[in-house]
Amino acid sequence: MPKIAELKSRFAWGFVERRIAAAKVSSLEDRQPVFLLFTPRSGSKHFLGLLESIPGAAFDFEVLGNVSRHVSKMYFGPFWLVARKSLGRWVRRHRRGPHLLRTSYDPPVFSSKDLCLSYLSQCLQAIDSRICAVKLQYEHFEIGGVTVADLHGAFPTAKFVVLYRRSMSRQLISHAMCGVTGETGWSAGRTYVETDRTIRLSNVKIRSYFAAVRAINEEWMKLPVLSEHGAVVCYEDICADPQAAFERSIFPLLGISPTPVIDRRFQKQTNRPIEIIVENHDEVADLLNAPDAFQDYELGLPERADT
Numbered sequence: 001m002p003k004i005a006e007l008k009s010r011f012a013w014g015f016v017e018r019r020i021a022a023a024k025v026s027s028l029e030d031r032q033p034v035f036l037l038f039t040p041r042s043g044s045k046h047f048l049g050l051l052e053s054i055p056g057a058a059f060d061f062e063v064l065g066n067v068s069r070h071v072s073k074m075y076f077g078p079f080w081l082v083a084r085k086s087l088g089r090w091v092r093r094h095r096r097g098p099h100l101l102r103t104s105y106d107p108p109v110f111s112s113k114d115l116c117l118s119y120l121s122q123c124l125q126a127i128d129s130r131i132c133a134v135k136l137q138y139e140h141f142e143i144g145g146v147t148v149a150d151l152h153g154a155f156p157t158a159k160f161v162v163l164y165r166r167s168m169s170r171q172l173i174s175h176a177m178c179g180v181t182g183e184t185g186w187s188a189g190r191t192y193v194e195t196d197r198t199i200r201l202s203n204v205k206i207r208s209y210f211a212a213v214r215a216i217n218e219e220w221m222k223l224p225v226l227s228e229h230g231a232v233v234c235y236e237d238i239c240a241d242p243q244a245a246f247e248r249s250i251f252p253l254l255g256i257s258p259t260p261v262i263d264r265r266f267q268k269q270t271n272r273p274i275e276i277i278v279e280n281h282d283e284v285a286d287l288l289n290a291p292d293a294f295q296d297y298e299l300g301l302p303e304r305a306d307t
């Protein structure tokens with residue numbers, strides 16, 4: 001980046017880290033942090049919308065994925081838009097890749113793990129509810145230079161939810177359509193017109209996407225913390241019967257009695273059949289419908305679906 005812009009970014013980020021370091025850090029032992037681990041387009045907004053309907057629960061979004069926006073609003077007041085531009089340059093300066101769903105940051109954006117954990121502590125404290133949730137995808141850990149084990153150590157009461165989508169074909173198509181339309185979510189209660197735009201998929205893209213999603217989910221399924229402090233949730237299950245899905249996994253995880261759950265924040269974006277969305281569906285149908293296009297997980301060893 002140009003020298004002056006680099007100096008501005010370095011100064012702005014240095015200011016942010018000093019503010020983070022000066023803040024009081026809390027392990028949030030009187031709160032119930034929830035970290036949602038997900039891959040893009042696996043239904044994270046829908047899950048958080050359901051979680052929010054539980055009394056005493058609230059959430060923020062991707063506090064590490066949108067770190068430049070968050071810290072500019074936290075520390076720069078009315079000048080946050082100006083600061084965000086410089087801070088965004090600082091984050092991009094550390095980015096290496098692109099690598100499908102696994103973008104790395106070398107070195108991490110934060111200069112130490114402790115600073116990242118302090119920042120996460122402040123984000124969670126800012127959520128004015130006992131149950132406070134944020135969502136993290138794979139590359140966000142690279143941004144922060146932290147691991148799930150680090151989060152568990154810093155926040156002993158935290159719970160971890162792995163959210164996955166059974167149909168990786170549907171997930172891929174949602175991902176591709178998001179890139180085409182630029183729409184990442186629809187708010188509930190509003191009327192939208194679904195786009196009639198279509199996409200083309202290659203065999204190479206399909207195989208590489210399925211492999212990337214599966215590798216991340218299988219890595220998360222091996223996390224030791226899940227056995228006592230985690231749950232695994234399938235997107236299709238929370239769409240078909242959210243109440244049953246939450247009563248099976250989320251309410252027991254949080255140690256609270258079941259209450260009605262309903263997503264009042266978001267609505268589904270893509271409703272058209274795959275055959276209409278994918279222009280060259282006949283060419284790739286075998287891959288999109290193959291057994292390897294589906295995944296099923298429980299706590300323990302991951303299993304591949306047969307259909």
